[in-house]
Amino acid sequence: MAPKRKLSGEKVDPSTSRRRRQLMDDLVRETDDEFNRLMDEHGEIPPSHWPHHGIEITPEEEAALGIPGEQYVEEADNDFYTTSDSHSRPHDQRPVEDDVHIWPEGFECMENLDLKACLAYWAVVLEENRLSVSVILAIMRNKLGIKLPMDRRSLVKTPSNVGSQIVAVSGGQFWYQGVGTALKKYFRDVVPYTSHFSMQVFVDGLPLHKSGQNQLWPILVKIEELPDAPVMVAGVFCGQTKPQHVEDFLRPFVNEMNELRQVGVNINDKICTISVKLLIADSPARAFAKAIVGFNHRHGCTKCTCVGEYSREHHKVIFSDVGAAPRTDADFRARSCLEHHKEFRSPLEDLDNFNIIEDVVVGDRLHLVDLGVTRQILRGILASKFVGIRKWNTHERDNVSNFFNSTKLPSEINRQMRNLKTVAFWKGTEWRSFLHYASIV
Secondary structure, three states: OOOOOOOOOOOOOOOHHHHHHHHHHHHHHHHHHHHHHHHHHHOOOOOOOOOOOOOOOOHHHHHHHOOOOOOEEEOOOOOEEEHHHOOOOOHHHOOOHHHOOOOOOOOHHHHHOOHHHHHHHHHHHOOOOHHHHHHHHHHHHHHHOOOOOOOHHHHHOOOOOHHHHEEEEOOEEEEEOOHHHHHHHHOOOOOOOOOEEEEEEEEOOEEOOOOOOOEEEEEEEEEOOOOOOOOEEEEEEEEOOOOOOHHHHHHHHHHHHHHHHHOOEEEOOEEEEEEEEEEEOOHHHHHHHHOEOOOOOOOOOOOEOOOOEEEOOOOEEEOOOOOOOEOOHHHHHHOOOHHHEOOOOOHHHHOOOOOOOOOEOOOOHHHHHHHHHHHHHHHHHHOOOOOOOOOOOHHHHHHHHHHHHHOOOOOOOOOOOOOHHHHHHOOHHHHHHHHHHHOOO
16 A cells, blocks of 8 residues: 655644653553552452543443453463353363463463563564553553553663764764673673683675665674574664775774773673684675775785786686785785785774684675676576577577476575576575576586
8 A cells, every 4th residue: 555645735743743652651650540549448459440531431331341240260270250151151262271381483482481571572573662562561560460661661671872872973873882781681690601702703784675775784793602692783884885984883893802802891790701703794895894905806815815817808807826825914914915905904903813814704605606606607608608508599598487487495495586587686595596406417
């Protein structure tokens, strides 16, 4: 459904949302006051004594709702029902004991959580808005007498100072909470069993929308000594392009890591040191983080000093020297090969106990294999660029496309292959599927 257009001359009150939130807060506060007053006077809440909020309930509606005269009774199997229907309740409506602990798919982890944690998980995962969560909390406080927060922000513990942590940098905004803060949140209730952590760092960019320019560049860390711990977020850059200066993006991380390696972080009265073991990034992000030329440059090899040769006929750089001297950390910092570097330095050069050559992983399958060799081979076949392979006619292309569409891929592969008419728009996963399951033998 297309969004409604704003009518000409229509005035929108900018304080509408603010007034709604204020009314909701007043409603919840009034309900809590009335609940406390009734509990002090009667020791319980009479069925029909609720704050008046402009909702009229007739006696007929009260009778239809079963409000007067109802008392809740607990059976031996902890099933609650009212005395008005205790003798006429069908037996098959009783809860089945085997089904008590069955959770919807994706919510099985709530089995070991308390009520407050379950509600917080529900509100975050299902993206419930503030009003819905506040109403549910008010119902559970007033109907069941459970002590719960009044607002969604208190329930999910939304940080109140995130806005002050966001700083403006060249090209966008940058938020950095730090590795130490992320570890403290993970170990908030326990003491770490080790006093030193080594971690893997990952940087890359990802678009927020398919049709928009906004993108995120997160700094993610994975602790090797904690295989079951989730990937933690150290910082995030947001802008319409990648960070314009690597100094603004990585300098806070490098400064913190040098301090954590030398001084450590206090986690529940235990000092733990942290060091970076390796950096993971694809080819473009790796070149950005190290402040070097791209992988398609004549001096773009990150592991050796081989100089590529540009082929004007094929419009590509070919690295043919397999015996070139390997690059070293000392040569990199001394800038022995000026053509390999940008005019500015990377903050990674100031990271203690970090080998900027060996500790930066080159395992970029996406750009080297899927979007690299595999794509070039299939495009070369379609364009008849290889000697001895003729160009496919329309009938042969249709047969190959039908074969792609009928190929059954494993269940863990979510993207189905498309026909040859859309080969220019294939994603990396489609090229991978072509290589493994539908390529030419």
